[in-house]
Amino acid sequence: MSSPVFRLHNTLSNRIEPVEPLEPGKLRFYSCGPTVYSYAHIGNFRTFLTADLIVRTAREIGLETHYVSNITDVGHLTEDDVADSGGEDRMALALSSKEGKRFANVWDLARFYANELLRDWSRLNMIEPDVRPRATEHIAQQIRTVEALIDSGHAYETDSGVYFSVDAFKDYGRLSGNISGDNLSETTRELVVDDEKRNVRDFALWKKDPKHLMQWYSPWGWGFPGWHLECSVMALEYLGEQIDIHGGGEDLIFPHHECEIAQAESYSGKQFARYWVHTRFLQVEGEKMAKSKGNFLTVHELVSDAASGGRGINPMALRLSLISGHYRKPYNFTFDTLRANLKHIERLEQSLDVARNAPSGTSDVAARITAASERLLAAMLDDLNTPEAIAALLDGIKTILTCKDGISDEDRSAAQQFLSRVDSVLGIINEEGSDSPESSEEDDEFAATIEEMLDRRQRARASRDFALADSIRNEIEEMGVEVMDSPDGAKWKRITSIQGIDAGE
RNA sequence: GGUGACGUGGCCGAGUGGCUAGGCAAAGGUCUGCAAAACCUUGUACGGCGGUUCGAAUCCGCCCGUCACCUCCA
Numbered sequence A: 001m002s003s004p005v006f007r008l009h010n011t012l013s014n015r016i017e018p019v020e021p022l023e024p025g026k027l028r029f030y031s032c033g034p035t036v037y038s039y040a041h042i043g044n045f046r047t048f049l050t051a052d053l054i055v056r057t058a059r060e061i062g063l064e065t066h067y068v069s070n071i072t073d074v075g076h077l078t079e080d081d082v083a084d085s086g087g088e089d090r091m092a093l094a095l096s097s098k099e100g101k102r103f104a105n106v107w108d109l110a111r112f113y114a115n116e117l118l119r120d121w122s123r124l125n126m127i128e129p130d131v132r133p134r135a136t137e138h139i140a141q142q143i144r145t146v147e148a149l150i151d152s153g154h155a156y157e158t159d160s161g162v163y164f165s166v167d168a169f170k171d172y173g174r175l176s177g178n179i180s181g182d183n184l185s186e187t188t189r190e191l192v193v194d195d196e197k198r199n200v201r202d203f204a205l206w207k208k209d210p211k212h213l214m215q216w217y218s219p220w221g222w223g224f225p226g227w228h229l230e231c232s233v234m235a236l237e238y239l240g241e242q243i244d245i246h247g248g249g250e251d252l253i254f255p256h257h258e259c260e261i262a263q264a265e266s267y268s269g270k271q272f273a274r275y276w277v278h279t280r281f282l283q284v285e286g287e288k289m290a291k292s293k294g295n296f297l298t299v300h301e302l303v304s305d306a307a308s309g310g311r312g313i314n315p316m317a318l319r320l321s322l323i324s325g326h327y328r329k330p331y332n333f334t335f336d337t338l339r340a341n342l343k344h345i346e347r348l349e350q351s352l353d354v355a356r357n358a359p360s361g362t363s364d365v366a367a368r369i370t371a372a373s374e375r376l377l378a379a380m381l382d383d384l385n386t387p388e389a390i391a392a393l394l395d396g397i398k399t400i401l402t403c404k405d406g407i408s409d410e411d412r413s414a415a416q417q418f419l420s421r422v423d424s425v426l427g428i429i430n431e432e433g434s435d436s437p438e439s440s441e442e443d444d445e446f447a448a449t450i451e452e453m454l455d456r457r458q459r460a461r462a463s464r465d466f467a468l469a470d471s472i473r474n475e476i477e478e479m480g481v482e483v484m485d486s487p488d489g490a491k492w493k494r495i496t497s498i499q500g501i502d503a504g505e
Numbered sequence B: 001g002g003u004g005a006c007g008u009g010g011c012c013g014a015g016u017g018g019c020u021a022g023g024c025a026a027a028g029g030u031c032u033g034c035a036a037a038a039c040c041u042u043g044u045a046c047g048g049c050g051g052u053u054c055g056a057a058u059c060c061g062c063c064c065g066u067c068a069c070c071u072c073c074a
Helices: A042-060 A080-083 A090-096 A106-123 A136-152 A228-237 A248-266 A298-301 A317-321 A336-357 A366-381 A386-402 A407-424 A439-460 A465-480
Strands: A007-010 A015-018 A026-031 A065-071 A155-157 A161-164 A203-208 A215-219 A221-225 A243-249 A275-281 A283-284 A332-335 A479-484 A489-494
Touching: A007 A228, A007 A275, A015 A489, A026 A228, A042 A243, A042 A275, A042 A283, A042 A298, A042 A317, A042 A366, A042 A407, A065 A228, A080 A479, A090 A106, A106 A298, A136 A161, A136 A203, A136 A215, A136 A221, A136 A275, A136 A336, A203 A228, A215 A479, A221 A228, A228 A243, A228 A248, A228 A317, A243 A248, A248 A275, A275 A439, A283 A479, A283 A489, A298 A317, A317 A336, A336 A407, A366 A386, A386 A407, A439 A465, A439 A479, A439 A489
Parallel strands: A026 A065, A026 A243, A243 A275, A283 A332
Antiparallel strands: A007 A015, A155 A161, A161 A203, A203 A221, A215 A221, A479 A489
16 A cells, blocks of 8 residues: 555645655645734634644644744834835834733733734644744844855845845746736836845845834844745744745735745755645635724634623634635635534534444444545545535534444444544544633523523423423523433533624524 | 636535535424424536537636735735
């Protein structure tokens, strides 16, 4: 048996290619992380989830995967065209916003949102990178790299900073197809105005700016590093001069990744990354997600409980929603599909219960469950075809649920193997996190009230006073709780709803 | 203007020359005092117009529409 082949779309070739690591059996993977100037939104997380699925799938087939993802905690500029004359710094902007007023300084703000990122990351049951480097902790390395690029003739200093010379790197533009500078039309805003730049396309490696809120001392005076530099430097530091896969959002193809290639390859003289994987932006309810449209959704808001102003969504359902579209296609995130995914997660939990606790029986579905399991992995190996994988997931769950009244030993074992694969590859089973809403005293009181009402209802049913029983149930439902009668008595659970969307239902 | 992607049933989303994707919603049924859950059943869609072919949602051409990137948004 040959080992399974993992195929991914490579932006460099615009083709789906088998992933063949430089060093057989060992995968070096770098995924671009966010700038932490606010809560990360679901679009950010769609990209991070693509990385997460790459790691999970690679490990499932036994590739020893070294996974690095950074945190950008330097405030880069919102507009390059005004950068030289004092453009705005993202962090500084966030600091002066209403929300940012509570932070003492940009360092504090970056620290806060970096912590929140990690919190959202773990809520979505995402794999922690082996190394999670921060830009501000790699300034010295960045300065050394700039010096090396100047020494080798790939960069030069001007009054405003140090620029990378695009003319000194022949492959510039290969990744994005932006080969010439001429294709920038009048619809594009003007490029950086700096008479000392040798080519308008040259980009900054170091900005001189003694007024910047975050600044460091360098051979070129006080200032801060260019945005593209940090990822190249940190990838080189933790993964070596040549990595296998480099990923990020589609917007990073140009200029960020194009510039990374230029810097890293000029520095090392070797091909930097062999596979480039990019995630398409998602839309919300059919529209581009934008703060101005009011459809800017953060993971923080969606999964926080209602009491603290969130929408109280099960993080696993959110995770499933965000991976339910193919990563290279525009995905339309809607509350309708989120609601469907809440049901899927409930059924998944039921299937776990069946696999563990269903009584012994004579079911005969092991072959079907195993087929679903194989189909699931095969779909993921085929350029992360998550919609197909989820179809296999649902088929497996459905099959397992048919065994709830009795399951054979063979089927139980197949079911457990299936669920274990679902756990490791899709990451939508998070049992530690699932009962996360810390059981507070309020919850205990609430439960006691419901139990008491159910007792009264049970007595009414016993005396066949169904009208009373039903009216009690209606009362319970108005409290947001669903009642389910079963052979071992009535069970209840909170009705899954999305705060702010299902209000009044 | 340049580059790239995409348009599939009420909705979300696979497929990419002939063979049921799947899910949500909906309808009917089994079960139940009634429900809920679960299970079973039902649904013939591929933006438009041409062309290639025995046969096209799938290939080719044109058109229409949507979206993204083109110097710092994942």
